[in-house]
Amino acid sequence: MRLPSSIFVSVSLFTAETTAALYLSSTYRSDGDQIWQGLTLLFTLVPSVLVQLTLTFIHRDLSRDRPLVLLLHILQLGPIVRCLEAFCIYGSVGRVEEPYVSITRKRQMPRRGQSEEVERQVGQAEGKLFTHRAAFARTSVIQAFLGSAPQLTLQLYICVLQQAVSIGRGTLMVISLLSIVYGALRCNILAIKIKYDDYEVEVRPVAYLCIFLWRSFEIATRVTVLVLFSSVLQLWILPVVLLNFFIFFLYPWVLFWFSHSPFPENIEKTLTRVGTTIVLCLLTFLYAGINMFCWSAVQLKLNDPDLINKSQNWYRMAVYYMLRFVENASLLLLWYVFQTDFYRFICAPLLLLQLLVAYALGICFMLLFYQFCHPCRKLFSSSMTQGLWDCSALLCLVCHAPERDVVGPIEKAALDPPDSAGPIEKAALDTPDGAGPIEKVALDPPYPSPTTYKEMVDDTSYDMANDTTYTMPNDTVTYGVPNDTSHEVLSEMNGNVSHSLSSNA
Numbered sequence: 001m002r003l004p005s006s007i008f009v010s011v012s013l014f015t016a017e018t019t020a021a022l023y024l025s026s027t028y029r030s031d032g033d034q035i036w037q038g039l040t041l042l043f044t045l046v047p048s049v050l051v052q053l054t055l056t057f058i059h060r061d062l063s064r065d066r067p068l069v070l071l072l073h074i075l076q077l078g079p080i081v082r083c084l085e086a087f088c089i090y091g092s093v094g095r096v097e098e099p100y101v102s103i104t105r106k107r108q109m110p111r112r113g114q115s116e117e118v119e120r121q122v123g124q125a126e127g128k129l130f131t132h133r134a135a136f137a138r139t140s141v142i143q144a145f146l147g148s149a150p151q152l153t154l155q156l157y158i159c160v161l162q163q164a165v166s167i168g169r170g171t172l173m174v175i176s177l178l179s180i181v182y183g184a185l186r187c188n189i190l191a192i193k194i195k196y197d198d199y200e201v202e203v204r205p206v207a208y209l210c211i212f213l214w215r216s217f218e219i220a221t222r223v224t225v226l227v228l229f230s231s232v233l234q235l236w237i238l239p240v241v242l243l244n245f246f247i248f249f250l251y252p253w254v255l256f257w258f259s260h261s262p263f264p265e266n267i268e269k270t271l272t273r274v275g276t277t278i279v280l281c282l283l284t285f286l287y288a289g290i291n292m293f294c295w296s297a298v299q300l301k302l303n304d305p306d307l308i309n310k311s312q313n314w315y316r317m318a319v320y321y322m323l324r325f326v327e328n329a330s331l332l333l334l335w336y337v338f339q340t341d342f343y344r345f346i347c348a349p350l351l352l353l354q355l356l357v358a359y360a361l362g363i364c365f366m367l368l369f370y371q372f373c374h375p376c377r378k379l380f381s382s383s384m385t386q387g388l389w390d391c392s393a394l395l396c397l398v399c400h401a402p403e404r405d406v407v408g409p410i411e412k413a414a415l416d417p418p419d420s421a422g423p424i425e426k427a428a429l430d431t432p433d434g435a436g437p438i439e440k441v442a443l444d445p446p447y448p449s450p451t452t453y454k455e456m457v458d459d460t461s462y463d464m465a466n467d468t469t470y471t472m473p474n475d476t477v478t479y480g481v482p483n484d485t486s487h488e489v490l491s492e493m494n495g496n497v498s499h500s501l502s503s504n505a
Contacts, residue, residue: 003090006137007087011080011082013178017143020172039154050142052076052078054138058138079136082132086129104122106200108199108200109199109200109376137186143179144182149176151172155169156224163342181216185211187290188211188297191297191308192297214366215294216362218363221359222359224355228332229334232335240331267280287300321363325356
């Protein structure tokens with residue numbers, strides 16, 4: 001049985017950040033900064049209350065007779081008590097004989113195309129530790145994106161305004177950044193374990209390192225961009241934040257509406273429809289908070305029994321990072337244009353370039369993780385690079401859509417009568433000496449009849465439209481087009497008209 005180290009890390013970050021925030025708020029109060037004090041306490045106490053409610057909900061303490069535990073949760077000491085309880089359970093393993101055990105079946109990762117199923121016994125102590133780990137994994141995500149991320153943004157904004165970094169503020173910023181990165185890492189691991197629940201998943205240290213670097217660059221860059229933009233355009237930061245938030249908040253509900261699925265009733269048996277709606281709203285609220293700062297590895301799907309989308313959608317990820325990169329670049333460009341003399345002590349173009357490169361580095365580490373370090377990459381239906389290539393091919397197809405609609409002039413030029421052709425075209429239409437009778441007959445009539453000419457144009461237009469629509473710059477999808485008219489038109493454009501006319505004949 002593994003040591004519950006993840007629980008200890010979660011509780012340590014929660015305790016350290018809460019303590020640092022309370023100390024910093026006391027310094028703001030002594031300095032007379034009541035606004036900064038109120039916001040610092042807000043971003044500390046609200047996520048703390050949500051963490052207590054989450055632990056109570058997962059462990060079902062309301063339906064059990066545990067008044068002391070509920071009192072400690074009210075006093076905001078629930079995570080510490082849960083951590084001590086988890087270590088006590090871990091220490092008692094092997095000392096007391098288990099009254100009964102349960103048998104679980106997990107499949108191993110495929111090796112040489114084969115996957116074996118392994119049975120193992122799970123005792124009560126291990127089951128309780130599993131529940132504690134799952135609870136703290138979820139509370140780490142809540143603490144990170146509903147508390148630490150707004151806290152880091154606020155403290156960095158204060159540092160920019162005051163042009164100074166105190167020891168207390170710097171300490172809180174470092175702890176908040178670590179908490180956000182750790183929450184994003186737990187979100188990634190949680191998504192892997194939910195999607196591949198039937199398999200034994202073992203995450204290697206190099207995978208943890210890739211996720212840590214990926215999330216560090218992504219989150220630090222995003223927070224810095226928002227702070228720089230808000231420092232010069234204070235009134236415009238609110239529409240940007242609200243637009244981002246409501247898009248991601250409403251996105252799962254829109255997908256649920258278009259799926260025409262019944263309202264989910266299997267979240268918790270004791271919850272009414274109103275309680276279920278509140279839980280789903282809180283879940284989408286957390287989902288929007290995560291996507292505000294980084295890509296959420298756990299994608300919501302409200303019409304699924306588990307509320308999680310277990311398919312790997314490379315298109316959605318590629319679109320998110322492309323749009324986010326464009327948004328960050330646009331906000332930095334606006335900051336560069338409207339910057340004041342406040343930033344005269346720094347090199348603005350160099351800072352802008354460094355932030356864009358840092359975000360690109362985060363994307364590179366993300367690609368590295370999914371391509372080489374993902375523990376379940378052998379189960380992917382398609383590779384990461386292949387998915388991104390398909391997405392880029394789709395975008396190229398969309399960008400060239402106007403060009404596909406304009407095919408009339410090309411067809412008309414390809415089917416012009418021989419008299420209207422230039423010297424090169426006329427030379428190409430000359431009958432060669434060794435041409436057979438079929439080729440000469442094909443070249444004899446200089447003008448086709450009006451009916452035949454109309455049919456040729458219609459057939460060529462149809463074939464060219466089909467050929468252009470279904471030709472993808474990717475070898476994974478191949479469509480057979482049962483006509484050669486498009487090939488003939490291209491041959492005429494290259495000068496080989498005789499071969500084309502002979503094929504039509």
